[in-house]
Amino acid sequence: MKIKKNIALSESGFVFDPSTGDSFTTNPIGLEIITMLKEGKSRGEIKSAITKKYNVDGATFEKDSYDFINMLDKHNLTESYEKEKN
Amino acid sequence: MSTKKLQYERPIIQRLNTGVMNKFGTKTEYKPVTHIDGNSVKELLAKYGSPLFVISEQTIRDTYQSANRAFKNRYPKVQFAWSYKTNYMNAVCNVFHQLGSWAEVVSGFEYHKALQNGVPGSKIIFNGPDKSEEDLTLAIKNDSLLHIDHLDELYMIMEIANNSKKRPRVAIRVNMDTGIYPMWDRFGFNYENGQAWDAINKIMLNDKMDLVGLHSHIGTFMLAPSAYGIAAAKLSDLAMAVKKKFKKNIQYIDMGGGFASKNTLKGSYLQGVDTSPTFDQFAEAITTSILNAGFTETELPLLILETGRALIDDAGYLLGSVISNKRLADGRRATIMDFGVNILFTSFWYDHKISPAQEFGQHTEDSVLYGPLCMNIDVIRENITLPPLMRNDNVVVHSVGAYNMTQWMQFIALRPAIVLIDTNETAHLIRNRETLNSIQSDEVMPKYLKTFKL
Numbered sequence A: 001m002k003i004k005k006n007i008a009l010s011e012s013g014f015v016f017d018p019s020t021g022d023s024f025t026t027n028p029i030g031l032e033i034i035t036m037l038k039e040g041k042s043r044g045e046i047k048s049a050i051t052k053k054y055n056v057d058g059a060t061f062e063k064d065s066y067d068f069i070n071m072l073d074k075h076n077l078t079e080s081y082e083k084e085k086n
Numbered sequence B: 001m002s003t004k005k006l007q008y009e010r011p012i013i014q015r016l017n018t019g020v021m022n023k024f025g026t027k028t029e030y031k032p033v034t035h036i037d038g039n040s041v042k043e044l045l046a047k048y049g050s051p052l053f054v055i056s057e058q059t060i061r062d063t064y065q066s067a068n069r070a071f072k073n074r075y076p077k078v079q080f081a082w083s084y085k086t087n088y089m090n091a092v093c094n095v096f097h098q099l100g101s102w103a104e105v106v107s108g109f110e111y112h113k114a115l116q117n118g119v120p121g122s123k124i125i126f127n128g129p130d131k132s133e134e135d136l137t138l139a140i141k142n143d144s145l146l147h148i149d150h151l152d153e154l155y156m157i158m159e160i161a162n163n164s165k166k167r168p169r170v171a172i173r174v175n176m177d178t179g180i181y182p183m184w185d186r187f188g189f190n191y192e193n194g195q196a197w198d199a200i201n202k203i204m205l206n207d208k209m210d211l212v213g214l215h216s217h218i219g220t221f222m223l224a225p226s227a228y229g230i231a232a233a234k235l236s237d238l239a240m241a242v243k244k245k246f247k248k249n250i251q252y253i254d255m256g257g258g259f260a261s262k263n264t265l266k267g268s269y270l271q272g273v274d275t276s277p278t279f280d281q282f283a284e285a286i287t288t289s290i291l292n293a294g295f296t297e298t299e300l301p302l303l304i305l306e307t308g309r310a311l312i313d314d315a316g317y318l319l320g321s322v323i324s325n326k327r328l329a330d331g332r333r334a335t336i337m338d339f340g341v342n343i344l345f346t347s348f349w350y351d352h353k354i355s356p357a358q359e360f361g362q363h364t365e366d367s368v369l370y371g372p373l374c375m376n377i378d379v380i381r382e383n384i385t386l387p388p389l390m391r392n393d394n395v396v397v398h399s400v401g402a403y404n405m406t407q408w409m410q411f412i413a414l415r416p417a418i419v420l421i422d423t424n425e426t427a428h429l430i431r432n433r434e435t436l437n438s439i440q441s442d443e444v445m446p447k448y449l450k451t452f453k454l
């Protein structure tokens, strides 16, 4: 899973995709996840970072982040599978 | 020593649609409601279980006083009668009776409830099309006010009166065109086609009963005060005609219920709080019509009001918990709550305001709220904007005081407890959470079905 490289993020959680002109808001945890994805962190690394910092168990976070990343995909914020494979 | 971890919130991302009207509700919905009249939502749920109905006595009293003031400031003789069907928890009824309300009932069951609560028979208004001979006989004995719905009932009362020493005190229910569609013409006698006047004549010419009042209930969740102005004018007109023809004064005019509460009707873009008329507007329309009808000051009839939902809706809350979050196939967020249309019947009519019961960040997401029933119709809100709720988070549904605690269904689950918070902010359990036994105690098992082998 890779986030599009040109996605712009602001500290307040504003997300802008220059390739489509779409903008989004995300909450602080969402912002941390997108930032880590941009840095190329793996899902496992993200999970351990978040569960260390916040009062959430691994199973809950895994479920939530799975859903969140699916939404990133749905909003076209990720590199598509095809591109990833090639 | 371990450092304290930060409060977790589900990650969410939401597309921004600049310039598009947000159809998912207003900002105010997201404000957390952590307490009701000084009682912590979480503690109430911990003590009484989830879901839980909570009723604020202070809100009932404040609402009643504002309605009462609106009418009493404009008219000398006003009497409220609590519409039992709207919420007949005995504790709720008795708050209204303490405030001075009579009882308005529509069935033998409700009639007995009012008697058991201690309402004198003469202060019970008996409405509705289904009064049995037994009900009528008792109500006549108790000197209650019988509001006649149809001719069969009138003839039954005549028959009972013939064999009784008591003179029944009766009124007729009148239906009419008030400019509102649909017109409720199935209850009572029609004004425009002369049925009402015919029924009045039948009663006046019978020497065994007294016509003491005229009644109408033009509809429910009425948003037009002018319709009440028309109804009050038509009832006053009938009262004046009785005076002219029979030289008798009608003692009261009963305008029924129907004032809209502050809820938002489903599919309406405008919030109920902004569109529902005030008690002052309804009072102005009604009292102006009666005061202008030509009664002398001493003949002015008592004005009775059977206001239901507008007096109790805001005082009721439903507290509940999140069972699960889901993603629907089309990408929409769905949240499953532990209460559904079984106990929140009014979600068929209203987009209930729903607040989270805990603090959260400023980010929100659009969601569908489902109940726990295994049925497709079990939708609490088709779309609502809420902060990212997690399993076991709590919500507060607002303005659920009317009709839910009487029309709720016992379907696949037990009905929740009800708590009344008194004016000193003390919570009182007024109805226990149901048990398997409360549902099964009336079942009877034929002997031959008692055992089986599998």
Ligand SMILES: Cc1ncc(COP(=O)(O)O)c(C=O)c1O
Pocket (backbone or CB within 6 Å): B083, B086, B104, B127, B128, B217, B219, B220, B221, B256, B257, B258, B259, B306, B307, B308, B309, B310, B402
């Ligand atoms: C005869 C009568 N009176 C009063 C009411 C209370 O109406 P509402 O809750 O709309 O005020 C009803 C409700 O349908 C009714 O049928």
